[in-house]
Amino acid sequence: MLELRDITAGYERRSPVVRGVSLRIADGEALGLLGPSGCGKSTLARVAALLHRPLAGQVILDGDRARGWRHRAPRAQRTAYGVIFQQPRLSADPRLALADLIAEPLRATGHGSEATTRTAELARRVGLGADLLDRRPHEVSDGQLQRACLARALALSPRWLICDEMTAMLDASTTAALVHVVEEYRRESGAGLLAVGHDRTLLTRWCDRTVGWAELTS
Numbered sequence: 541m542l543e544l545r546d547i548t549a550g551y552e553r554r555s556p557v558v559r560g561v562s563l564r565i566a567d568g569e570a571l572g573l574l575g576p577s578g579c580g581k582s583t584l585a586r587v588a589a590l591l592h593r594p595l596a597g598q599v600i601l602d603g604d605r606a607r608g609w610r611h612r613a614p615r616a617q618r619t620a621y622g623v624i625f626q627q628p629r630l631s632a633d634p635r636l637a638l639a640d641l642i643a644e645p646l647r648a649t650g651h652g653s654e655a656t657t658r659t660a661e662l663a664r665r666v667g668l669g670a671d672l673l674d675r676r677p678h679e680v681s682d683g684q685l686q687r688a689c690l691a692r693a694l695a696l697s698p699r700w701l702i703c704d705e706m707t708a709m710l711d712a713s714t715t716a717a718l719v720h721v722v723e724e725y726r727r728e729s730g731a732g733l734l735a736v737g738h739d740r741t742l743l744t745r746w747c748d749r750t751v752g753w754a755e756l757t758s
């Protein structure tokens with residue numbers, strides 16, 4: 541289970557953007573979190589993924605309380621997550637070819653020897669043609685780059701996926717393709733999902749359960 545207990549978070553201690561929010565996602569469950577722009581969804585998603593230290597509250601991951609954030613999180617907790625953000629260009633190193641982008645987590649965790657085989661496998665899974673793997677981010681479309689970011693997020697076979705407006709800048713067919721990849725992975729692996737967004741139709745179709753920001757904060 542992934543549990544957020546009474547989380548208060550933000551960028552200034554005196555005016556947090558998230559106040560006293562609690563939520564639980566059961567193993568294998570897909571939870572959609574809906575809310576208007578600027579309400580604090582991404583901040584909460586980053587707290588859930590151990591990327592943003594909350595001002596107060598606890599994150600409990602598979603029974604263990606998170607004690608570190610970002611690079612200070614223990615590796616076993618950090619690698620339990622695959623995270624995909626809204627804007628692939630902000631989360632992809634522009635100097636890396638897509639193959640190296642996908643292989644980043646493998647190399648960073650001492651699995652570099654598997655990188656070539658795993659990268660090819662992951663690229664196939666997300667529908668990225670082998671001809672694109674030598675290109676750098678500026679040489680591919682947003683949709684192609686987001687596919688590479690999804691492949692990178694799946695590289696270490698995470699138990700939890702955090703999709704923060706993953707499809708907000710994509711067309712309908714790429715959206716459907718990426719959601720399909722996530723769902724196929726979840727079926728095989730039993731991974732849980734927190735999908736953040738403002739598209740009620742998409743999240744209702746995609747997730748087992750959706751919750752609105754207002755319900756969390758009331």
Ligand SMILES: Nc1ncnc2c1ncn2[C@@H]1O[C@H](COP(=O)(O)OP(=O)(O)OP(=O)(O)O)[C@@H](O)[C@H]1O
Nearest residue numbers: 551557575576577578579580581582583584705738
């Ligand atoms: N790095 C930052 N420094 C200061 N304030 C920030 C930072 N990131 C976000 N904020 C502010 O925190 C609030 C919540 O932002 P957040 O990105 O969590 O909202 P959101 O619900 O995900 O919005 P959107 O749907 O537009 O992505 C906003 O008022 C935003 O301006």
